[in-house]
Amino acid sequence: MQSLAIRVGFMIAAIAAVWAPAAQAQDGESLFKRQCGACHAVDADHNKIGPSLYRIAGKKAAAAADFEYSDALKGADITWTDDSLAKYLTDPKAFVPGGKMVYAGMKDPDDVKAMVDYLKTLK
Secondary structure, three states, X not given: OHHHHHHXXXXXXXXXXXXXXXXXXXXXXXXXXXXXXXXXXXXXXXXXXXXXXXXXXXXXXXXXXXXXXXXXXHXXXXXXXXXXXXXXXXXHHHHOOOOOOOOOOOOOHHHHHHXXXXXXOOO
């Protein structure tokens, strides 16, 4: 009986591991709409006040030719990885001093994780 309980436990953990990123991405989409959507689009070639974030994950910072980035972001040698996105979302002014994004940052690590997971879906 204990063996069955252990196997069921492992199955639940495996299912949760598969579903968790998808759930976080949904949470991230909701956060994006509330906190970022006024300034950023998620479709290709559609900039707003801020650049489109389409395919942002893995891209070099300040890479869109049709957007005028700050000199600070253009001079920063950043590739948007999970880590760099998380640091930027947490405190953009500290991560890129002199950047022009007007956003105080996300303080909840779960929100940051959800947002990063969502941004990685924009392909």
